[in-house]
Structures are given as structure tokens and as C-alpha cells.
Amino acid sequence: MKTIKTIKLATAVAAGLTLAACGSDSKNSPVTMSMAANSNASVVALTKITDSTCFEANECSASGYTFPNDAIVIDATSGEDITNKLSAAVNDASQNSVIVLPKGTFKVNKSLAISSSQSGLTLVGYGIDQTKLDFSDSSADDGIKITGGTNFVLRDFSVYEAAKNGIKVDQVNGIHFNYVSAIWETPLNAESEESGANGIYGLYPVGSQNVLVENSYSKGSVDAGIYVGQSDNIVVRNNVAEHNIAGIEIENSSNADVYENVTFDNTGGILIFDLPGLDKAFGSNVRIFNNHSYDNNLPNYGSGFVGYIPKGTGALVLASDGVEFYSNQFDDNDTQAIALTSFFLIDEDIESYGANYGATIMNGWTPITNNIYIHENNYKNNASDPDLDPETSLLAEVSLGYLAGQNSAGKAVTHPAIIYDGIGQLLTEAGALTDMGLNPGTFTDTMCVEHSVDQNDNGSTLNIGSVYGLNPTELDAENNPVNFDENDKPVPTLRVGELGSDSNTLLKCSTSPTRLNPSIATINGVTYGCGAGGDDENSDSCNL
Template identity: 35%
Template sequence: MKQYALLLVACLFASIGRAQTDVQKRYQTQLIMVDDGGVVELDAGTFTFSGSLSLQDKKKITIRGKGVDKTILSFKGQTDGAEGLRVSDAENIVIENLTIQDSKGDGIKTMNVKGITFRNVKVEWTGPPKAANGGYGLYPVQCDNVVIDNCIAIGASDAGIYVGQSRGIVVKNSKAYHNVAGIEIENSRNAEVFDNEAYENTGGILVFDLPDLVQKQGGNVRVYNNYVHDNNLPNFAPEGNIVAGVSDGTGLLILAASNVEVFDNRFINNQSVGTGIISYLLTERPITDKGYYPFSTGISIHDNVYERKSGPPTTRGRFGKMFHSVLKFDQDIPHILYDGIADPATLDKNGNMPADKRICIRNNENQSIANLDAAQGFQHVSRDAAPFDCQLEPVKTTLGNGR
């Protein structure tokens, strides 16, 4: 009887395996054969796939599950491809009402798509956060007209919700936690990031411009009405990644970005950097890209709320080392840090920036500021807020300015 029972179990597992393979083949066939304007309907249930699903060269396609945590596509043990779902060279694509789990690489990557909407989508790596997790959860890159609405990203070893080298972006009503970076806008133009919650990441929200990318300079980014809190997770990015240098305890970090407006946010209990404004030069990484501009300019931080529990900042990462060994900051860390590295080519004879390139910080609750004077080797760190008491014109993103 025992042998029959074992045989029955073996047959059952073999049957399940065949069924999962059949579902993967069926979904991939649908993605290949769907006509422009069509809908690919995904069933309710949990399905384990061994390889990536892909959609290419299609227009006006909707990929629709039965709901977050109702349609679950698991790529645990993936052997073929890296992404869970990849969409490329397409137009007006909607991905909605589904969960992607444990892909070998990125959860959902869309590349060269004109019009991409993620709605009610969850991407996660189950288990504790670790460097072996995929880099990005939602990963539109080189796309136009990106909408990420009511989505969830968990466990990415780089960024949970990431938009790179894209134009015309809305990220709203979404949650990101247990990632290295919760939400990241990189080398992208005309972006609205609002009504999101980023928590228990290493860094809550990042706005970066980096070298050696196809789209050289982003800008016109508005970050508002977000709840960014408790982003104190130790950094678990693979060594060498740019986000591996983000210190735990970071609420918002602006790196070499221009024309960024940050307002009506709550930055709560981010123990190291409520908001950081820095130049790429502070990373001390070499720059070989002649078209790259490494300075942050035209930054407006206003009407936000800052709160932090008493206690020291992190001792880890580059900021951690600066806090303790260079700046001698201990308990009394300013909420807003500016590295003090400005483009010398833009300064007048008195060392002042042009009005439209200034760093303006005003009307924030519990506001405290430090200019780290990194350009002069941290010799004259200043907590004087007066040089930042200015006002820039509101950033216009060509998206109707949000809601």
C-alpha cells in the first residue's frame, strides 16, 4: 500500500507540473497571437512558471488578471529568462489586476513602450529582503506616458517602483516597502509622484540623474502629498550598484537632478536623511560621460512636515561615515542636507547661483538645514537657513500638474 501511495503522490506532482507548463504555454501563446486592441485574460489562481512571459510589437493590449493576490504568477525557481513579464516595442499597453512573485530578475519590465499603464499590480519577492532578489519590481524604461496607479512593490534589491529614461510619468496611490529604494525616478522628464506611501525601505524616494545612459538629463519632477516614513532598512543592494551607496534612514534623496519641486509630503522617522540634495561628485565615482551634468539645480523644498525620533543616524554607508567621522553629527541631525557642491560655471563673482538654479527651502514644519560644504572639504558646515530662503516658480510637467 505504501508503494501505491508513493506512486499516487508522484503522479499527482507530475500532473501538477504538466498543468503549470500548459498554463505558461497558453498564456504565452495568447500574448503572441492577440490582435491589436485585444485583451489577454488571466485566470484566478497561483501559477508557477519556469520562464519569462513576453509581449512584443503590439498596440492597445490589456493584460488583465482577476485581482491582486487572486491571479498570482510565480517565477520561483525560474530557469529561462530574467523578467517575470517583459513588454517591448509596443503602444498603449495596460497591465492590471495581478501579482508577480519571485522573478529571477525584474518583475515587470517594459521597454520602448509609448503609453504604458500599471494598475492594481503587485510585484514582490517573498521571504526576507536579500541581494539575490531581482533588481526592479515595476521597471518601465525608455517609455512615454507612464502611469503607475494603485500598485505595490516589495523586496526589490534596487528599486521597487522605478521609472528610467522616460517621459510623461505619473506614479500615484501606490505602496513600496522592504526595497532598497521604494520609488525611483531616474533620468526622466516630466514626472508627477503623489499620494504614495514609501516605508521600511533603505530610501523612500529617489530622484536621480546618472551618467552613461541614453537619455542624458531628466528634470521637471514634482514629488508631493506622499507619506515617506520609517525608511531605516539596512541596505541589501548588490555591491557596486549605485543604490548600494544610499544610507539607511533616507526619506528622499535628490542626486544630480534639476527642476525638482517637493511639497506637502510627510517625512516621518527617517533616522538619517529626511531629504538629501547632492551632486554626483559626492559619490567620488569617475565621470567619463561628456554629456553628463553632475549638479543638482533648481530644487524647491517647501511646505513639508519633518519628524524624527530621538537617536543617532546610521553608521553605515557613505552618509553614515560622514555623519560620524567628518561632520561629528550625533543626535542632532538636520532634516534637510545639501552637500554644498554647485556648478562653478554658473556662479557670479560673489559665489551666488542664478535665481532659477538655486536650492530653495522654506515653510517646512520642523525645518532644519545643513550645508555640508563638501566642495571645500567640509571645512565650514553651516546650519544657517537664510541662504536657502527663496522661492522658485512652480515646476510645470506638461501633465496638467497632477490630479
């Protein structure tokens, strides 16, 4: 078995008609330069003024950060172009300096570059909704870019209309985003990327260690609003990602905790990707918990790998190993709450993997998704109107099959809220991926879904589905292979089971997996997060 059969539309639909029994519209927020005018409570909370007396005296930010007496203060009037003043302040800053941005809205006409010579720099404004840097007149570059160094703090300001990325941080050990936003006001559309009206990434730490993104916001990104890539020791908490292609994305990163975030009106709310060909070959130990992912029904106007996300996706895992979802709330995501997919849905030609991905496979990357534990999550009214456009959804044909289907008892099938492609597991257990170091037995009790809470009030059944069967030796009543055709190619059978039912066997483990370890980020000698010594170690979220 060396090649994968393409999931053709006709095949998926036909399979859907004989499923094996295994026992809302997007709500776009107002376009406005004032975050406080946004009616969403989770966004408004970020703009709250903690101490009005201190704030009005220009002694602290809206979030309560007190400006030190020796801070470098940029003096400017709202509406002014502060490009030169800002560049001069950064160039004059020594290590561990504090630069205070002025209160108001200001033009910046070129990228602000910060390097390792400014390690320890704190760049602070008067508040996420009080200091606004408008990069609409800048050329094709990032709004703010930090390269190298340690222990940077960015807080209490917003970046608008950056030509490329809002704030990019590369090769840094210790970066703290706090009450920061990256915003593009133009609603996403089919011309967004080509026209340049919307930037690529909002908050964008990459290739870094000890990353903390909290109390922050991103809107209008044509890729990911909050993205952490090829990094280690990560905490992403209490953020809001709205109206991006991907709300929050963790890519090829290890030891990441993502909690207490809100994602809505994105194409996909929360993504965990491991992609081939990157300097950091793969990630691991990613925990997604106590988040609210809802109404992520924005049409997919993206390109690259995010261009495969079905609109209406609460969360999606692609080719990742070691991910735990728990205590999350998934509501009104029209295609599915959670999708678990292998890289084979993007590139089905196994015979080409040696030539195309050999180096990254040698470094430990694999195309499969494995060691996924999903438990104690709440699901309400997901999968009610799945994305059926094969140009933008890697699961469009699968969804068509499920919508056409009924189980062996003749009961109409509700489109699964959790979908697992299953192809990586089937091929691994059949011995077809040994050249990648994937041997039969790899998947023993490693893909587990349990203790799901059905909150549906629209009459639908909370289902789980597997596109392919998972047992390579399964036979039908006439002793013919069920999951492979006469040419030993995998056949999609679109399995379905009702979550919580005793008869369901899909992703049902005999024993619960070991929980993943909590993560921390240490910046300026302070430890943040749920792990040992972290500031949230004893919080309710960290003890779920």
C-alpha cells in the same frame, strides 16, 4: 581649483566640533503570499473588492474592471502551471486584445514576452491579491517583458519571485500599470543579490513615454521597487513600495508627477537620480507631492548607485535639476528626511570628468544638483539615528561630523533633517566648473527650502545642514578663506540652521521660485494626471 578634497572622517568630525552657526527601527512587514494579510492599511486598500456580485460571477476584477465579451480567457485551476497557455494566448492575440488571467496562484516557468505586434493589449487578472503568477521556477530573466509598441495595460495581478525584474517595459509609448504588484517574499539581506533570492527592479518602465503607474505595489527588490527611467510624461500615484532598497525611483526622466504614494521599510523612500552615460542624458520637471515616506530604515544591501543610499532616508536627489517637493509627510527616517547631493560625493576627481563623462556632459548632463524647491512639507522625528557605515552611506562621515558637533553658542546640534552637500554650488560659484558650462551666478535663488512644518515630538530641533559653505569668497575674522584650504581645495564646514528660524540663511531664497508644471500621461486616448485635461486635474492633490 581642479580637485575636490575627500570628506575624510577626521576632517568631517573636526569640522563638526566647530560648526558655523547659520542663524526608529525598521518595521518589517510580515512575509506572506497574501497582501491582504499585511496589516498596513495602505497595502490592504489595494486588495479591496469593488463589486462582490460582479467579481463572484467572474465578470469583473476586484478593482471593478469589466471583462469584455470577446476577451481571450485563460482557463486554469489554481496551482496549475500555465506557461504554455499564457504564451499561446499572447501569441494568438491581435492588437487591442484583452487577455483575462485566471483566479488563483499559478506557476509560470519562463519569461512572458510581449512585443509591438500586440500593441493595445490589456493583460488583466482578477485582482492584485487574486491572480498570482509565480515565476520561482523560471531562469534568469524578467517575469514579464514588453518591448516596443503602444498603449499596453497591465492590471489586477501580481508577479512573484521573478528571477531578474518583475515586469520590464522598454521603448513603449503608453503603458498603464494598475493594481499590479511585483513581490519577492525573502527578506532582504547581505546575500540577496548574490543568491538571486530577490530580483532587481519590481515595476520597471524604461525608455518610454506616457507612463502611468497607479494603485500598485512592490516588495523585496534589491534595487528599486517602482522604477521609471529615461522616460517622459510620467504619473506615479497611489502606490505602495515596501522593503526594497529604493522604494520609488525616477531616473533621468522628464515631466514626472509622483503623488499620493506610501513608502516604508525601504533603505530610501523616494529617489530622483540623473546618472551619467545613459541614452537620455538628464531629466527635469519632477514633482514629488502629497506622499508619505516613513520608517525607511532598512540596511542597504544594494549595489551600484543605490548602494550609496544611507539607510534611514526619506528622499534623496542625486545630480538632478528641476525638482519640487511639497506637501509630503516625512516621519521616522533615521538618517534624514531629504538629502540633496551632487555626483561629486560619488566621484570627487574633477580632472577625470572630461575623460569619464565628457560625452554625457556634452549632451547636457552635469554633476550638480540645482533648481530644487522644497516647501510646505511636514517633518516628524527624522535624523534620530543616522547611518554611520561608510561602506553603504555616501553621507556616513558627514553624519559623524554632525553628531560630534555643536554650534558657536555651545548648543548641541541635532542632526539635520534636510542635508545639502553644497559642493557643486561652491565650486560653480568659484568658477571651477566652467569647462562643464557651469558659470558663477548659476545658483542665484535656485536652491530653496521654505514653510517647513516641525512636527517633532522627541525633543529634537528641525534643522537643515550644508556640508560645504556656499560662498567662495567668505572670510573668517582674520581674512582667511573659510571654505578653501591653502591649496585651494574645498573644506567641509558642516553648516547648520534651524528651519523656521529668522536667523537661518541656508537654502533661504529672497523670492519663492516659480512652481514646476504639472505632468500628464496619455494612454489609449485618455489623459491621466494633474496637467491640462488630466483625470486628476481638479483633485485636491493636484491643487496643493
